[in-house]
Amino acid sequence: MDIEIPFYEEYKGRIKCKICPHQCIIAEDKFGICRVRTVKANKPFAVNYGEVTSIAVDPIEKKPLYHFKPSRDILSIGSFGCNMTCRFCQNYEISQGKPETQYLNIEKLIDIIKNVENNAGVAFTYNEPFMWYEYMYDAAKSIKKNNEDTSVVVVTNGYINEEPLKKLLPYMDAMNIDLKAYTNRYYNSICGAKLEPVLETIKRCDKHCHVEITTLLVSDENDSLEEARQIAEFIASINENIPLHLSRYFPRYKMENEATKIENIMEAKRVAEKYLKYVYVGNIGGVDNNTYCPRCNELLVERNGYVTNVFINENRCRKCGEEINIVL
Ligand code: SF4
Incomplete structure (x- = not known):
């Protein structure tokens, strides 16, 4: 529509x-x-108002959000269109193409949200949600009017102007924002965008809702330890409690670089942990992605794949009382 x-x-x-x-x-x-x-x-x-290409119930950890409603599921929906042209896009069929869609009116969306078990709310994801701005804004407003406790989540590249973002933020509960790299060269040549507006979005969103950041580390492009340091230092300058997800790249779409070496990602994690309290890795099996208390190292959230056990009742460590940046 x-x-x-x-x-x-x-x-x-x-x-x-x-x-x-x-x-x-x-x-x-x-x-x-x-x-x-x-x-x-x-x-x-x-042209994509209400036009849905993908709808599924996912563990919220898959977004990835590790510190927002852990162990809950979330109804995830997306449309088509994107304002970046990332050469490694995982969802290029819907970000760059015009696939088949099904119209979903907002009343029906609210009905579906209500009927999913263990559901935290709705996540706008898969394609770039800000390219679905008109529907997302109307839907988020109605969802919140219907039930303030339904969470609205956005998984985004963060490439949006200040004015539309400000209008939307009162209806947002959590965001995972890609910080794809820390150079304009990378944003220009690989994503068809610029770095600075994304940095501004991250700063603005952290003042209003729960924020986590994802960086896909692409071999020979942005997987240097210096870039990991710059990314972590920037995030820490906003808030050292923001969780950072360092994700492993595999060849996809137009990008043919080799898959990123696991040791590079683990090393980047160690560098980032000097600045940030919570750093996780993605797309790598068999690694410890649990959440520990940054003060006493008590286990707070245990993750095995998408099976999550939460050992915290409020946002404090049960052993030492340290305040933890987790929304339960
Ligand atoms: S300014 Fe952004 S949202 Fe508007 S038409 Fe261009 S890419 Fe699309």
Whole structure:
């Protein structure tokens, strides 16, 4: 379904979209970089309102969110479109293509959320949720009006302008934001974007909701220890309690570099732990991804694959009383 986009201005007979930092100038019947925003009769429209490509119930740890409602499931939905063009995209069929969709109205979405067992709420994920902004905003507002306790989660590349983000944040409970690298070279040449707006989004979101960060470490591109240090130092400058997920890259889509060496990721984890209290690794089996108290090392959350045992009742260590950044 088409819907008028909320942030734009007229620009020399065309439309400048102001949802994300690309600020595409779109001519009649053409699309922006995200392939979902277009202009018809001099009005800007998003063509993916309510159009769902993927819907599933996932463990919340799969998002990944390790410190938000651990051991719960979450209804996860996505549409199509993305404002980045990552060469390693895991979901390129829906981020860069135009797959089949099914329209899901918001009342029906709320019904589905209510009927899933052990469900924390809804996660907007799979494609870039900010490219589904119009639907996500309306849905999040209605979900919160219906039941304030239903969590709204966003798994995002963080490439959004300040104004639309500010409008959305009051309805968000948690976000996993990709910090794909710490250089403009990487963002430009591999993702078709810029670093600075993502850093700004992370700063803004941490003031309003629970935030975790994911960095995919790609061999020979961003897996140096110096870059791991820069990423961890930046996150710690905002909040040393933000969990960081360092994920292993495998060749996919247009990227043919070899899979990242496990020892590089484990070394990057050790470097990041000098700055941050909680650092985890992803896409590597058989490693310790439990949460321990940063003060006394007591086991707080045990994870085996997606089986999670929580040994904490409130957000304090049961042994030493240290405050832990976990939302139960
Ligand atoms: S949301 Fe899409 S059309 Fe709008 S500025 Fe971003 S990429 Fe361009």
